[in-house]
Amino acid sequence: MVKCDKCQKDAVTYIRYNGSHLCQGHFSEFVEKRVKKEIRNQTNFNKVKNVAVAISGGKDSSVALSLMHSVVKERRDVTLTAITVDEGIENYRPETIKCVRELCDKLDVTLEIVSFKDHVGYTMDDISKNLGYRTPCAFCGVFRRQCMNAVARNINADIIATGHNLDDNAQAILMNFTRGDVERLARLSPHVRIQPGLIPRIHPLRQIPEKETYLYAIINEIPFSDKECPYWSAALRNEYRDIIDELESRSPGTRHSILSSYDAIKPLLIEKYPQKDLGKCKCGEPSPSGKCMACKMLEDLNKK
Numbered sequence: 522m523v524k525c526d527k528c529q530k531d532a533v534t535y536i537r538y539n540g541s542h543l544c545q546g547h548f549s550e551f552v553e554k555r556v557k558k559e560i561r562n563q564t565n566f567n568k569v570k571n572v573a574v575a576i577s578g579g580k581d582s583s584v585a586l587s588l589m590h591s592v593v594k595e596r597r598d599v600t601l602t603a604i605t606v607d608e609g610i611e612n613y614r615p616e617t618i619k620c621v622r623e624l625c626d627k628l629d630v631t632l633e634i635v636s637f638k639d640h641v642g643y644t645m646d647d648i649s650k651n652l653g654y655r656t657p658c659a660f661c662g663v664f665r666r667q668c669m670n671a672v673a674r675n676i677n678a679d680i681i682a683t684g685h686n687l688d689d690n691a692q693a694i695l696m697n698f699t700r701g702d703v704e705r706l707a708r709l710s711p712h713v714r715i716q717p718g719l720i721p722r723i724h725p726l727r728q729i730p731e732k733e734t735y736l737y738a739i740i741n742e743i744p745f746s747d748k749e750c751p752y753w754s755a756a757l758r759n760e761y762r763d764i765i766d767e768l769e770s771r772s773p774g775t776r777h778s779i780l781s782s783y784d785a786i787k788p789l790l791i792e793k794y795p796q797k798d799l800g801k802c803k804c805g806e807p808s809p810s811g812k813c814m815a816c817k818m819l820e821d822l823n824k825k
C-alpha cells in the first residue's frame with residue numbers, strides 16, 4: 522500500500538497535478554488550507570457579518586457549506602444562512618432537498634428555500650414539458666441567480682458563497698473565450714466590484730477539482746445527493762467539460778493554468794470593459810439595461 526507523503530498512514534489519493542500521495546487527514550487539510558486562502562483572497566472576510574451559502578444538495582455546494590461553517594464558527598459575530606432554490610424538477614429536487622435539510626440540521630444552520638413556482642410562477646417541469654423548451658437550462662440559470670440574489674438581499678447577506686469548483690471555473694472561462702464573449706469574461710464571479718442590490722458571489726472551492734470535493738465529502742461524511750438533474754444532458758457546458766477533462770488527463774495542471782492565466786489578465790479585461798452602474802428593473806432586481814433578463818424571459822414564457 523502506498524503511504525502518505527507527509528506521514529506513515531496509508532494514502533487514499535494521488536494528486537496528479539502536484540505528484541503527492543495523501544492520507545485522509547492530510548488530504549482534508551490540503552483541501553481546507555486552499556479553501557481558507559481562497560475565501561481570504563476573494564473577500565475582505567474581517568468585514569463580513571452575514572454569509573449566505575447557495576446549496577443544491579450536490580457534493581460541491583454541500584462541501585462549500587461545511588467548509589464555510591467551519592470558517593464561520595471561529596467568528597461569533599458572523600451569521601451563516603443556507604439558501605436552496607427549488608426549481609420544481611420532479612424525481613430530482615425533492616431528494617436533494619432532503620440531503621440539504623440533513624446537512625443543515627447536522628451543522629445547525631438556518632435554511633431558506635425559495636421556489637421558482639412562488640418566485641417566477643413556473644416550475645422547470647412546466648417550462649420543459651408544458652411549454653416545450655428542450656434546452657431549459659438557460660431559463661434555470663437566470664431564474665436561479667435572481668431567486669438567490671433576492672433572498673440573500675432580504676436577509677442582508679454580505680456575500681453569497683457558491684459551490685463552483687475548479688472544473689466549473691475553468692469551463693466558464695474557456696466557454697466565454699471560445700464564444701468571444703469578452704465582456705462577460707470580465708464580469709465572471711468571484712466578483713470584485715460591489716453593485717447596489719447585487720450581492721457579490723464568491724467561490725470558496727475555486728482551486729479544488731471536482732474529484733477532490735467528492736473525496737472530501739466522502740471522507741468527512743458530508744451528506745449529499747449524487748442524483749443528476751434530468752435536463753442535465755441538454756446543458757451546453759458539457760462540451761467544455763469533455764474538452765477540459767481531455768486536456769487535464771494529457772497534461773495535469775491544465776485547469777489550474779487556465780485559472781491563473783485568467784486571473785493574470787482579469788484586471789486588464791476590467792479596465793477595458795468597466796462594469797456599467799446597474800439600474801433597477803421594475804421587479805426590484807439590479808439590471809444593466811432597464812428590464813432584467815429574468816423579466817424578459819418571463820415575458821416570452823407568458824406569451825406561449
Ligand code: SF4
Binds near residue numbers: 657752753756
Ligand atoms: Fe437547471 Fe439545467 Fe442545472 Fe437542471 S441541469 S438544475 S435544468 S441548469
Ligand code: ZN
Binds near residue numbers: 529530545547
Ligand atoms: Zn498523512
